[in-house]
Amino acid sequence: MANVLFLEEVFRTEGVPEFTFVQPPNYNEILLDVRRTGKPVILEGQSGTGKTTTVRRIIEELGDDAKTEYLTSRHAPDVTRIEVVVREKISGRFVIDDFHRLSSELQEQIADTAKLSAEQGDQASGPKLIIIGINQVGSELIQLVPDIAKRTGIHKIAPGRKSDITALVQRGSERLNITIENAEQVYEETRGDYWLTQQICQSICAAANVTKTAAEHTRIRFNIGDVRQRVVERLRSAYYPAVKEFCRGRRFRPSNDPYFKLLRQVGSQESSIVDLNEMANAQPDVKGSINNIKERRLAVLMDSKPLVARHFYYNSETKTFAIEDPALFYFIKHLDWNQLRQDCGFREESPDFEYEVAISFAGENRELARFISESLAALDVSNFFDEMFEANFLGKAWSEQFKEIFSKRSKYVLVLLDQYHAKKIWPTFEREHFTPRIQDESVIPIFLDDTKFVGIPSDIIGIKFKFDPNHSDWRGGATDDIMMKLIDKLSS
Incomplete structure (x- = not known):
C-alpha cells in the first residue's frame, strides 16, 4: 500500500494543497510574469478561485533564492510594511494580498512603485510586486497609473472547469485509495470553486469514516444534501x-x-x-x-x-x-x-421602500428639517432630505422624483406643517401626492402652528412643536418633543 496520508493532508482547506493542486488554464502565463524581474503582476478573480494558492505554488516551483514576503491588507503590521516597501523602494519579491482593501492613497503609491519597476524592466532594483485582489483590481490599478498597462502582467483566474474539478477529486481519491461514486455532483455543487471542492470532498470522506488512506480500496456514495447540511x-x-x-x-x-x-x-x-x-x-x-x-x-x-x-x-x-x-x-x-x-428579531417581511422617512417642509424650516434628518441618520434610519440627494438626481426633473418619493418610495412621510407649507409651491406639490396616504396612517404631521390644510383631518394625531431658530436650545426641544416620539413610532 502507498504511504498512509491523513484526509486533511489530501483534501486541504488551508494552505497550498500538496496532492490535489490543479493548475488553472493560464498557469504558465502567470509563471512567466512572476519569474520576470521587476515586472508587476496582478491576479484578479472572485473568491475561491485559488489566486493566492497559485502564486504560492509558482514561487515554490521557481525554487530561486529570491526571498518572498506575503503581505495582506487584513493585517495591520503588514500594511505598515507595505507602506515602507513602496516608500523606500525596497528590493525583493512582495505578494500584496487583498489589494482592494487598502486605502486609496496607498493603492496609488503601490501603482507608482509598480510603474517605476515596469519602466526599469530587468534592470529594476526596487520591489517585484505581485498584487492580488477581487475582480477589476487590474483595471482599477491601471486607471490610477494608465501608462503601466502594457508592462504589467494582468491575469484573471476563473473558477475551475469540470475537467479541473474531476482531476482534483481523482488525485485525492487515489491518495486515499478510494473511489467517490457520483463524483460529478461535486462539480455541480461547487461550480469550480477549488476551496469548496476540497471542503466537500473532505466532508464526504469523513462521513464515510475515511480519515486516512484506506487499507483496502473503498467505494463511497454520498447524498449531496446531507453533505451540504454538514458543511x-x-x-x-x-x-x-x-x-x-x-x-x-x-x-x-x-x-x-x-x-x-x-x-x-x-x-x-x-x-x-x-x-x-x-x-x-x-x-x-x-x-x-x-x-x-x-x-x-x-x-x-x-x-x-x-x-x-x-x-x-x-x-x-x-x-x-x-x-x-x-x-x-x-x-x-x-x-x-x-x-x-x-x-x-425582525417582524414579518414588509414592503420594500427606498426610504423609511421622507421629510416634507418649507424652506423657512430647513434648519429643523436638516436636524431631524441628521438625527434619523445617526439612528440608522434612512430618510429623504432633498439637499442630501441633489447629486443623485442631476439631470432629472425634481417634480417626477418628488412625486415618486412622497407617494410610494417612502414608508412614512414626515411633514412640517405651518403657514409656509400651505403657501409654497413645492410643499403644496408634495402635499398633493402624500395626502392620499393619510388613510394608511403613513403620514406623520408635525404642527408648527395652527394652519389648517385641506385633506388633513384636524383630529389626526401628530406632534406639536414651536420652532424658533433663534432660541438657544431649540435642538434639545426637538430631540425631546420630536425625535423621541418619532423613534418610538418607527420601532413599534
Whole structure:
C-alpha cells in the first residue's frame, strides 16, 4: 500500500494543497510574469478561485533564492510594511494580498512603485510586486497609473472547469485509495470553486469514516444534501454571529431589515462579488432596500462594526459588495433565511421602500428639517432630505422624483406643517401626492402652528412643536418633543 496520508493532508482547506493542486488554464502565463524581474503582476478573480494558492505554488516551483514576503491588507503590521516597501523602494519579491482593501492613497503609491519597476524592466532594483485582489483590481490599478498597462502582467483566474474539478477529486481519491461514486455532483455543487471542492470532498470522506488512506480500496456514495447540511453546520459557529450582526444593521429595529434583504439577495447570486447598482436595477423586489443603504448606510455599518468589516467588503465609490471568504459565501447561500429572520428579531417581511422617512417642509424650516434628518441618520434610519440627494438626481426633473418619493418610495412621510407649507409651491406639490396616504396612517404631521390644510383631518394625531431658530436650545426641544416620539413610532 502507498504511504498512509491523513484526509486533511489530501483534501486541504488551508494552505497550498500538496496532492490535489490543479493548475488553472493560464498557469504558465502567470509563471512567466512572476519569474520576470521587476515586472508587476496582478491576479484578479472572485473568491475561491485559488489566486493566492497559485502564486504560492509558482514561487515554490521557481525554487530561486529570491526571498518572498506575503503581505495582506487584513493585517495591520503588514500594511505598515507595505507602506515602507513602496516608500523606500525596497528590493525583493512582495505578494500584496487583498489589494482592494487598502486605502486609496496607498493603492496609488503601490501603482507608482509598480510603474517605476515596469519602466526599469530587468534592470529594476526596487520591489517585484505581485498584487492580488477581487475582480477589476487590474483595471482599477491601471486607471490610477494608465501608462503601466502594457508592462504589467494582468491575469484573471476563473473558477475551475469540470475537467479541473474531476482531476482534483481523482488525485485525492487515489491518495486515499478510494473511489467517490457520483463524483460529478461535486462539480455541480461547487461550480469550480477549488476551496469548496476540497471542503466537500473532505466532508464526504469523513462521513464515510475515511480519515486516512484506506487499507483496502473503498467505494463511497454520498447524498449531496446531507453533505451540504454538514458543511453548513460546521461553519455556523464561525460565521453566524457576523451574519446576524450584518443583517441587524448599525442600530437594530424590528422593521429595519434592508441589510437582511441585501444579503439574502447576494446569497442567491452565482458570484460573491456584486455591483449594487446593477443588482438594484435587475431585482425590483429589493431595489428599495439596496438603494436605501448603498450610498451611505452600508459604509457606515462597515466602519462601526469590526466583525462585519472583517467578513464583508464594500466600496462605496464603485458600489461593489463582496464576500471574499468562499466558506462564508457557501454558508450564506444555504442559510435558513426564515430562521435567521426570526433570530434577528425582525417582524414579518414588509414592503420594500427606498426610504423609511421622507421629510416634507418649507424652506423657512430647513434648519429643523436638516436636524431631524441628521438625527434619523445617526439612528440608522434612512430618510429623504432633498439637499442630501441633489447629486443623485442631476439631470432629472425634481417634480417626477418628488412625486415618486412622497407617494410610494417612502414608508412614512414626515411633514412640517405651518403657514409656509400651505403657501409654497413645492410643499403644496408634495402635499398633493402624500395626502392620499393619510388613510394608511403613513403620514406623520408635525404642527408648527395652527394652519389648517385641506385633506388633513384636524383630529389626526401628530406632534406639536414651536420652532424658533433663534432660541438657544431649540435642538434639545426637538430631540425631546420630536425625535423621541418619532423613534418610538418607527420601532413599534
